[in-house]
Amino acid sequence: MTINWNEIETKWRKTWAESKDFETNPNEKPKKFITVAYPYPNSPQHIGHGRTYTLADVHARFYRMQGYNVLFPMGFHYTGTPVLGMAKRIEAGEKEILDGLRNIYHVPEEDIKTFVEPIKIADYFHEEIKSGMIEMGYSIDWRREFTTIVPGYQKFIEWQITTLKEKGRIIQGSHPVGWCPKDQNPVSQHDTMGDVEPKIDDKNFLVKFAFGEFVFPVTTLRPETIFGVTNLWANPKITYKKVTVDNETWIVSEECAHKIEFFEKEVKVIGDISGKDLVGKTAVSPTNGSELPILPAEFVEPGMGTGLVMSVPAHAPKDYQALMDLKAKNDNLASKIEPIPIIVTEGYDEYPAKQICEKLGVSDQTDSKLEEATKELYLKEFTDGKLNEKCGDFNGEKVQFGRDKIRAWLQENKHLEKFPVLENAPVHCRCGAECVVKVLNNQWFLNYGDEEWKKLARNCFDEMNILPSNIKTEFVEVIDWLHERACARQQGLGTKLPWDHDWIVESLSDSVIYMAYYTLSRFVNDGTVTPENLTREFFDYVLLDKGDVKLAASTSKLSEDVIETMKKEFTYFYPVDSRHSGRDLVQNHLSFFVLNHVAIFDKKFWPQEIVVNGSVMMDGAKMSKSMGNIIPLRTAIRDHGADPIRLAIISSAELLQDADFNMESVYGIQNKLAALLEECSRLKNAPIGELQAEDKWILSKTQNKISQITEAVEKMRLREALHDILFTFETDLGWYQKRIQAKERKDVSGILHQINSVRVAMLSPFAPHISEEMWKNLGNGGLVSKSIWPEFSKEKIDATSIQSEELLKATIDDISNILKVTKITPKKIVIYVNSDSMKSKVYHKILSIMVGGQNNMGVVMKELIADPETTEAKKMPDYIQKVIKDLHSESEEIKQMKLESESFDEKGFLSSELSSIGKKEFGVEIQVYSESDSDIYDPKGKSRHARPFKPAILIE
RNA sequence: GCGGGAGUCGCCCAGCCUGGUCAAAGGCGUAGGGCUUAGGACCCUAUAUCUUAGGAUUUCGUGGGUUCAAAUCCCACCUCCCGCACCA
Numbered sequence A: 001m002t003i004n005w006n007e008i009e010t011k012w013r014k015t016w017a018e019s020k021d022f023e024t025n026p027n028e029k030p031k032k033f034i035t036v037a038y039p040y041p042n043s044p045q046h047i048g049h050g051r052t053y054t055l056a057d058v059h060a061r062f063y064r065m066q067g068y069n070v071l072f073p074m075g076f077h078y079t080g081t082p083v084l085g086m087a088k089r090i091e092a093g094e095k096e097i098l099d100g101l102r103n104i105y106h107v108p109e110e111d112i113k114t115f116v117e118p119i120k121i122a123d124y125f126h127e128e129i130k131s132g133m134i135e136m137g138y139s140i141d142w143r144r145e146f147t148t149i150v151p152g153y154q155k156f157i158e159w160q161i162t163t164l165k166e167k168g169r170i171i172q173g174s175h176p177v178g179w180c181p182k183d184q185n186p187v188s189q190h191d192t193m194g195d196v197e198p199k200i201d202d203k204n205f206l207v208k209f210a211f212g213e214f215v216f217p218v219t220t221l222r223p224e225t226i227f228g229v230t231n232l233w234a235n236p237k238i239t240y241k242k243v244t245v246d247n248e249t250w251i252v253s254e255e256c257a258h259k260i261e262f263f264e265k266e267v268k269v270i271g272d273i274s275g276k277d278l279v280g281k282t283a284v285s286p287t288n289g290s291e292l293p294i295l296p297a298e299f300v301e302p303g304m305g306t307g308l309v310m311s312v313p314a315h316a317p318k319d320y321q322a323l324m325d326l327k328a329k330n331d332n333l334a335s336k337i338e339p340i341p342i343i344v345t346e347g348y349d350e351y352p353a354k355q356i357c358e359k360l361g362v363s364d365q366t367d368s369k370l371e372e373a374t375k376e377l378y379l380k381e382f383t384d385g386k387l388n389e390k391c392g393d394f395n396g397e398k399v400q401f402g403r404d405k406i407r408a409w410l411q412e413n414k415h416l417e418k419f420p421v422l423e424n425a426p427v428h429c430r431c432g433a434e435c436v437v438k439v440l441n442n443q444w445f446l447n448y449g450d451e452e453w454k455k456l457a458r459n460c461f462d463e464m465n466i467l468p469s470n471i472k473t474e475f476v477e478v479i480d481w482l483h484e485r486a487c488a489r490q491q492g493l494g495t496k497l498p499w500d501h502d503w504i505v506e507s508l509s510d511s512v513i514y515m516a517y518y519t520l521s522r523f524v525n526d527g528t529v530t531p532e533n534l535t536r537e538f539f540d541y542v543l544l545d546k547g548d549v550k551l552a553a554s555t556s557k558l559s560e561d562v563i564e565t566m567k568k569e570f571t572y573f574y575p576v577d578s579r580h581s582g583r584d585l586v587q588n589h590l591s592f593f594v595l596n597h598v599a600i601f602d603k604k605f606w607p608q609e610i611v612v613n614g615s616v617m618m619d620g621a622k623m624s625k626s627m628g629n630i631i632p633l634r635t636a637i638r639d640h641g642a643d644p645i646r647l648a649i650i651s652s653a654e655l656l657q658d659a660d661f662n663m664e665s666v667y668g669i670q671n672k673l674a675a676l677l678e679e680c681s682r683l684k685n686a687p688i689g690e691l692q693a694e695d696k697w698i699l700s701k702t703q704n705k706i707s708q709i710t711e712a713v714e715k716m717r718l719r720e721a722l723h724d725i726l727f728t729f730e731t732d733l734g735w736y737q738k739r740i741q742a743k744e745r746k747d748v749s750g751i752l753h754q755i756n757s758v759r760v761a762m763l764s765p766f767a768p769h770i771s772e773e774m775w776k777n778l779g780n781g782g783l784v785s786k787s788i789w790p791e792f793s794k795e796k797i798d799a800t801s802i803q804s805e806e807l808l809k810a811t812i813d814d815i816s817n818i819l820k821v822t823k824i825t826p827k828k829i830v831i832y833v834n835s836d837s838m839k840s841k842v843y844h845k846i847l848s849i850m851v852g853g854q855n856n857m858g859v860v861m862k863e864l865i866a867d868p869e870t871t872e873a874k875k876m877p878d879y880i881q882k883v884i885k886d887l888h889s890e891s892e893e894i895k896q897m898k899l900e901s902e903s904f905d906e907k908g909f910l911s912s913e914l915s916s917i918g919k920k921e922f923g924v925e926i927q928v929y930s931e932s933d934s935d936i937y938d939p940k941g942k943s944r945h946a947r948p949f950k951p952a953i954l955i956e
Numbered sequence B: 001g002c003g004g005g006a007g008u009c010g011c012c013c014a015g016c017c018u019g020g021u022c023a024a025a026g027g028c029g030u031a032g033g034g035c036u037u038a039g040g041a042c043c044c045u046a047u048a049u050c051u052u053a054g055g056a057u058u059u060c061g062u063g064g065g066u067u068c069a070a071a072u073c074c075c076a077c078c079u080c081c082c083g084c085a086c087c088a
Helices: A005-018 A047-065 A082-091 A095-104 A109-114 A118-135 A151-166 A223-228 A254-260 A317-328 A352-360 A369-384 A389-394 A399-412 A451-463 A469-481 A515-525 A536-544 A549-556 A560-573 A583-600 A633-640 A642-651 A663-682 A693-714 A718-742 A749-763 A768-777 A799-822 A837-851 A857-866 A868-875 A877-888 A892-900 A906-922
Strands: A031-036 A069-071 A170-180 A205-211 A214-220 A231-234 A239-245 A248-252 A267-274 A282-284 A291-296 A308-311 A416-418 A436-446 A465-467 A500-505 A578-582 A609-613 A616-618 A659-661 A829-833 A926-930 A952-955
Touching: A005 A118, A005 A633, A005 A642, A005 A768, A031 A047, A031 A515, A031 A560, A047 A069, A047 A118, A047 A578, A047 A609, A047 A616, A047 A633, A047 A642, A047 A693, A082 A095, A082 A118, A095 A109, A109 A118, A118 A633, A151 A170, A151 A515, A151 A536, A151 A583, A205 A223, A214 A223, A214 A308, A223 A389, A223 A399, A231 A317, A239 A254, A248 A254, A254 A267, A254 A436, A291 A317, A308 A317, A317 A352, A317 A369, A352 A369, A369 A399, A389 A399, A399 A416, A436 A500, A436 A583, A451 A469, A451 A583, A465 A469, A469 A583, A515 A560, A536 A549, A536 A560, A549 A560, A578 A583, A583 A609, A633 A642, A642 A659, A642 A663, A642 A718, A642 A768, A663 A749, A663 A768, A693 A718, A693 A749, A693 A799, A693 A906, A718 A749, A718 A906, A749 A768, A799 A892, A799 A906, A799 A952, A829 A906, A837 A857, A837 A868, A837 A877, A837 A892, A857 A868, A857 A877, A868 A877, A906 A926
Parallel strands: A031 A069, A031 A578, A214 A248, A231 A291, A465 A609, A578 A609, A616 A659, A829 A926
Antiparallel strands: A170 A436, A205 A214, A205 A282, A205 A416, A231 A308, A239 A248, A239 A267, A282 A291, A829 A952
16 A cells, blocks of 8 residues: 555644644643754754654653643744855855755755845745644644744843843953954854864963063963973074064064954054074073073974974973084083973973984974974873972972963963964965954853852752763763853844844854743734833743832833733743753753753753754765755655654664664655554454453553553653554564464454554654544544543553463464474374472462572572472472573563462463464364373373473474 | 763664563564565564474673673773864
8 A cells, every 4th residue: 555645644734733733822731841952044954853853742742642731832043153154155156055055955046046145044944944844743833933033032032141141140251263354253164265164272372481671472382381491492584573562562473463463452563673683682481580591493483373482392392302403503502401391201201302302213303203292292291291399389280280270370470371373274264364363352251160050050950851861971071161151242143232232142142041932922923012012020020030010011011911921821831841952962052051041040940851862864874965965854754754754763763872864764664654554444443342361461461562652752762662662562463363363253353443543542643644544544533643642551451361371372482492493293282281289389489489589599499498388399409490490581570470360270271272373373283181180191291391381292 | 181972693773770581672684485467565484503392502892700690780901983182
């Protein structure tokens, strides 16, 4: 049977939409508020994006069937800069991006024309993504939709950022950015030629030495080596500039003078001084006032740092070699200089630079091996080195930690400042100019480094449910190492900082507590309130219960009624019960989400749960535009149907694993669903007559499944749940079919109908459309999406039927096994069940001992002998060993059941049930005897091997 | 170096938290059979090794340990992936 997926899906989506099934308002039921990170609309969704949303939708639909009032909303994140860059590139007519839009995303030509305006790009893909979400059958309340640049949302963000500022969470400081000197604008990846991210090395420092009335600045990555400086280096071949920098006069290379103009300093060049003139003079160390000679070195590049360098010959291979070169020339000053070791590192002697230069056979300061030597030594000293007594207060510190302390100490005494550099220079702006580092002195930061704030976040994490739970340690780590984070930028779409209109709230910072806005947005969308009504006092009262309704009403000009209604809506739905997101957002969004919530809201509104999922691979490879293996979600839906795509995404991996999407699994799922659909149309709801053994068994098994699947879904182990619904059920039904066919029964339609109804109900959160179709074909009334999630009831489990059926299966298995090994064609099969009461007694005694967890043969034997009832057991150690083994390989559950149902008539059950199935399986009659039967047929004396639940078998 | 994660029977991938139901699920592949005009789909059987009585042996990166019992717990090691740090 081929299924027209799109037709079925469209039909049911229409039904849902007409009955407004997913529009959620507060009511008397308990609620669940489920949210997913909203998308950034600069491209259509592909299958990978579908994963997070699909998982959340299953979650939402599951809770809805469990009787919760579920709110599952969606918004669109316009904030940010990528569309700006895209628009520029499109305007410039770049082939690569235009080809992508045309050939991969199939954007119509007339729409591409409008894309020179960034917002049009966002608008276009917004609609595209939304359509995809609808087609996937996501149960979203679209009345609450918004984008992050609509006025109402902006009011909310203004309130959020103001509140954070007033709570002292926002601080101002300096921050380096990549900058185009021509455009006078910060540059990010999409502003540069070749899409290079300008990487800024913020760990480069400038240290100031006194040089008469001047400052002799050097740059270094290793401020701790200040204690080992023996001299300074200047390049005699270049001419340096005298530059006034704020209140000081620095001597730096021309290149450096140009760079520091962007450091928000007063910079003015007032004269030249040649490198030759510097050589031979002395400068003064900022740490101990010692006089350090300035020596000539040609390896010093004017473009690096200040064009001046400090020399640490004990630990810097280049410095060591340059010094040796001078000594070889009998340089007067150099000859008096000896390296000062300050770092002790295992594996190196007192002078590591010397050692490594000799080891590598470095010839002179132009030798390229010096790079390697430097790299190796620096890393080693950083990771393993310890500062020695020459470092004063820092004696004994590990370099890793000492470095920061020394840096802070120097900085405090104004001997050091930051000197950020472009790590991957040269980077060129799209306009052609070479980018520089600009230090913005007035950048705004969220002070995530604050210990007290971290503590609140840790509290929240402690009480939160995190799925899967093993990712919790990662969150703990992230909170530990988080520090100040810039929360504003100078370009892009977004909301302006209310107190400083030069800045726009940065995109990660305007998407951390917005879930609260979902509870209000429908009132803005339907015109009940306008953005102007959303005043600070309004938000304070509604979201924080601060101030009073009269104040809120007076500033917002809203009626108290409306305000109270909105407040009720917020307090009904908040907190967020489950936040779904991708793994890549653990380090940023999800952590900020928690940090901002704890900073702003009362504890009762802190998030309850975070669900993290891995990404999606395509046929085992990462999806990427360049590999051409991106399948837009809507294309996939059109070609294969939404439900098969949903299931393929869910079934390919557990939550945190990367899911591998491939077409085979889609086809497999389609076939599976088609078969199930067909079966559902065949089954008729018929009255259920008297239950036979196998009926009781399959109904009990169904209860087990319900319990397992429900638990799996609750823990978001959806792959497992789906697997159980589609496949494990099948295994049990397969056995059931065997049994009823063997008995030639025709009266099981009602039972199968009941079981499959349960199955379809549980399938419906996963594959909502086709499940509705199945539900209808089953003849069940109403919508399956509105039906009740099957409820597990322990009373419906018939322990006896499960164990008897297990016995039957085991017996059949045993017979097959014997037949397989002996390769005989059976003419007669005889079964002997145990009837020895001592064996039974001992069996039960062992069972009771083993259920307690004891498995030791010795202990079991002792307990048996100790009990007068079973003391005879010592005469049958063989039997006991075998029984222990039998029980070993049985589940705790079954053991428990056996223990509970005392007497069970093995012979009766086997003789009535084994004949039909045995005949069908093996083609011969099966006779069942009890060991003690007088008319027993037992030519080989097999009967004495019979044990409880393990009959002896004779095959002829 | 720090932090996080992974290594399972041809492949992919479950199981590990909470030890015994584990020669280890499922999918794919492969082989044989059924159904079919054919193909597909579907169904059955097999798929570590040995075995003419339901059994035995060796397996879950490597090596140890704990335990009556280890894929699962502990220790050490190896390999791989990711994030961060590091490079006058």
